[in-house]
Amino acid sequence: MTTGCCYGVGVGPGDPELMTLKAARVLAECPVIAYFQATKRTSNARRIIDEHVRADHVEMPLVYPVTTEPVAPSLYETLLVDFYDESAKRIAEFLDAGLDVAVLCEGDPFFFGSYMYVHHRLSDRYATEVVPGVSSLVACAAVLGTPLAARDEVLTVLSGVLPVDVLAERIASADTVVVLKVGRNLGRVRDAVGRAGRTDDAFYVERATMAGERVLPLADADLADAPYFSMVVIPSVAAAR
Amino acid sequence: MTTGCCYGVGVGPGDPELMTLKAARVLAECPVIAYFQATKRTSNARRIIDEHVRADHVEMPLVYPVTTEPVAPSLYETLLVDFYDESAKRIAEFLDAGLDVAVLCEGDPFFFGSYMYVHHRLSDRYATEVVPGVSSLVACAAVLGTPLAARDEVLTVLSGVLPVDVLAERIASADTVVVLKVGRNLGRVRDAVGRAGRTDDAFYVERATMAGERVLPLADADLADAPYFSMVVIPSVAAAR
Numbered sequence: 137m138t139t140g141c142c143y144g145v146g147v148g149p150g151d152p153e154l155m156t157l158k159a160a161r162v163l164a165e166c167p168v169i170a171y172f173q174a175t176k177r178t179s180n181a182r183r184i185i186d187e188h189v190r191a192d193h194v195e196m197p198l199v200y201p202v203t204t205e206p207v208a209p210s211l212y213e214t215l216l217v218d219f220y221d222e223s224a225k226r227i228a229e230f231l232d233a234g235l236d237v238a239v240l241c242e243g244d245p246f247f248f249g250s251y252m253y254v255h256h257r258l259s260d261r262y263a264t265e266v267v268p269g270v271s272s273l274v275a276c277a278a279v280l281g282t283p284l285a286a287r288d289e290v291l292t293v294l295s296g297v298l299p300v301d302v303l304a305e306r307i308a309s310a311d312t313v314v315v316l317k318v319g320r321n322l323g324r325v326r327d328a329v330g331r332a333g334r335t336d337d338a339f340y341v342e343r344a345t346m347a348g349e350r351v352l353p354l355a356d357a358d359l360a361d362a363p364y365f366s367m368v369v370i371p372s373v374a375a376a377r
Numbered sequence: 378m379t380t381g382c383c384y385g386v387g388v389g390p391g392d393p394e395l396m397t398l399k400a401a402r403v404l405a406e407c408p409v410i411a412y413f414q415a416t417k418r419t420s421n422a423r424r425i426i427d428e429h430v431r432a433d434h435v436e437m438p439l440v441y442p443v444t445t446e447p448v449a450p451s452l453y454e455t456l457l458v459d460f461y462d463e464s465a466k467r468i469a470e471f472l473d474a475g476l477d478v479a480v481l482c483e484g485d486p487f488f489f490g491s492y493m494y495v496h497h498r499l500s501d502r503y504a505t506e507v508v509p510g511v512s513s514l515v516a517c518a519a520v521l522g523t524p525l526a527a528r529d530e531v532l533t534v535l536s537g538v539l540p541v542d543v544l545a546e547r548i549a550s551a552d553t554v555v556v557l558k559v560g561r562n563l564g565r566v567r568d569a570v571g572r573a574g575r576t577d578d579a580f581y582v583e584r585a586t587m588a589g590e591r592v593l594p595l596a597d598a599d600l601a602d603a604p605y606f607s608m609v610v611i612p613s614v615a616a617a618r
Contacts, residue, residue: 149509153399156389156511160398244511246518246525252613259522266519268390268586270397270485270509277487278507281500284487290547291534298529306531345509 140168140231142258143238144245146269147184150346154270155184162267163188166238168230170196170223172250180346180365181240194230196237198223224257231262242365243271248295248316273314275344276369279351283372285312296321296368303328312372319364326354326368334370342366381409381472383499384479385486387510388425391587395511396425403508404429407479409471411437411464413491421587421606422481435471437478439464465498472503483606485510489536489557514555516585517610520592524613526553537562537609544569553613560605567595567609575611583607 143162148154163169163185173179179197182189189195201215230237245251245266255264273293277284285291292310294303296318307313307328315325318340329338340357342350343365354368384403389395404410404426414420420438423430430436442456471478486492486507496505514534518525526532533551535544537559548554548569556566563581570579581598583591584606595609 146511146515148397151399153402154397154509156395156397157401158392158394161394244515244518244525246523247515248526248528248530249524252524252527255524264522266522268395268511268515268519270387270511271515273514274387274485274488274509274512277485278509281505281507282487283490283493283496284485285489285534286493287489288536288538289489290539292551293526293532293534295529298531310533 137234139262140234140236141263141265142227142231142254143236144241144251144255144264144266145238146241146244146267146271147181148270149243149272149275149344150180150184152184152187154275154345155188156267156269158267159269160188163238166236167192168194168196168235168237169240170198170227170237171240172223173197173199175199175202179240181242184242185240196226196230198226220253220257224254227254228258228262231258241269243275244269247271247273272316272344272365272367276314276341276367277371279341279344279349280339280369280371284314284369286372286374289372289374296325300324300328300331304331307332307334307370311374313368313370315368317364318366318368319362322357322362322366322368323359326357326359329354329368329370337373338368338370340366341369378475380503381475381477382504382506383468383472383495384477385482385492385496385505385507386479387482387485387508387512388422389511390484390513390516390585391421391425393425393428395516395586397508397510399508400510401429404479407477408433409435409437409476409478410481411439411468411478412481413464414438414440416440416443420481422483425483426481437467437471439467461494461498465495468495469499469503472499482510484512484516488512488514513557513585513606513608517555517582517608518612520582520585520590521580521610521612525555525610527613527615530613530615537566541565541569541572545572548573548575548611552615554609554611556609558605559607559609560603563598563603563607563609564600567598567600570595570609570611578614579609579611581607582610
């Protein structure tokens with residue numbers, strides 16, 4: 137029997153209409169839909185594709201063992217490795233049975249996402265295909281109504297978990313900056329933007345293209361309650377010319 | 378009479394199935410479809426949406442006055458400013474008549490695209506909306522079958538028109554690098570990648586997700602005939618762990 141194909145399906149930044157035609161087709165054709173999910177929350181990716189799920193789809197939530205609870209870094213790493221091993225094994229059971237599996241990914245599967253961890257565990261033994269998606273990177277520019285980058289500008293994408301010194305240096309040396317995974321790092325990100333002298337150009341974007349979307353000057357963002365999928369954007373200067 | 382809305386519609390990297398559901402809806406609803414086009418070539422963006430064009434759509438090709446012909450830089454700049462002024466004026470005539478206009482953009486409208494130049498000329502007087510699209514940035518990772526960036530990696534996006542020293546320095550200091558607008562700059566980009574000591578990790582990607590797609594180790598790419606929309610990608614290292 138032919139084994140199934142594992143699809144990494146980018147479902148876009150949040151608005152269900154920002155899925156691609158290909159993502160919709162692949163979901164219609166795959167009997168099994170898998171998605172990562174935090175312990176006590178519904179999956180955002182699953183919510184995005186809600187209208188595409190039929191009663192005959194098999195759904196496979198892959199529930200993270202830890203999310204924001206305090207855990208020692210070494211234990212956290214072990215727990216996650218085990219979790220991705222186990223997730224890949226569960227997906228492989230369907231692939232072995234000849235069924236295609238769609239693994240949902242918010243934004244794009246290969247742009248700072250979790251799909252890559254199951255991809256690495258499966259791609260040497262099974263057919264895999266990645267369906268690229270609209271990333272939060274470009275969604276935030278659309279939401280701001282301003283170009284992200286133009287001409288020969290240097291665009292740097294950073295993670296909010298980086299040390300504040302690294303962030304400040306990177307922000308100072310780039311034209312256009314997007315900081316992902318801001319959430320609880322917002323205070324440090326704001327410090328770094330300030331040190332780089334870019335506060336006046338910076339925006340805070342939360343839940344871009346989703347219900348509850350918020351856009352604020354970075355200086356006005358509330359430090360206490362930034363969700364994980366919030367971003368800080370310093371858009372193009374050259375584009376305005 | 379209410380004036381029309383100008384939509385910047387990202388149509389994705391090349392595969393017509395990588396358009397979003399929203400792009401398809403907006404095209405179905407807009408009576409006028411505008412697109413930039415080089416003098417002697419058909420528009421790639423127009424080709425991508427071919428199946429969505431009806432006989433009752435008004436098509437408005439916006440033909441660049443120059444493309445790759447040798448022109449003095451100052452004249453080139455003047456010609457382009459006049460061209461974008463004129464393009465915005467032609468679009469505004471339809472908006473004034475109460476008709477919505479969809480301006481097509483390969484990839485995403487606000488990610489190093491030309492749409493921004495008409496956007497700037499119209500957004501103070503007319504309703505505008507940007508429909509984000511799948512950018513070539515993430516499409517090339519899907520085509521390579523390898524994650525673009527993971528964890529806290531720094532992703533830098535560069536333009537191939539930058540000086541070789543700048544390119545080399547930027548490439549050396551980033552984890553993941555994508556160089557856009559490679560084309561005739563391929564020789565210089567390859568030199569810069571070599572100087573940064575990253576040649577072994579680098580790929581050349583041409584026409585990602587389109588007919589004629591090519592992926593090669595950068596060292597094997599043919600310097601003579603790289604098209605404008607070719608890219609050089611140095612993908613994630615951390616993602617492989």
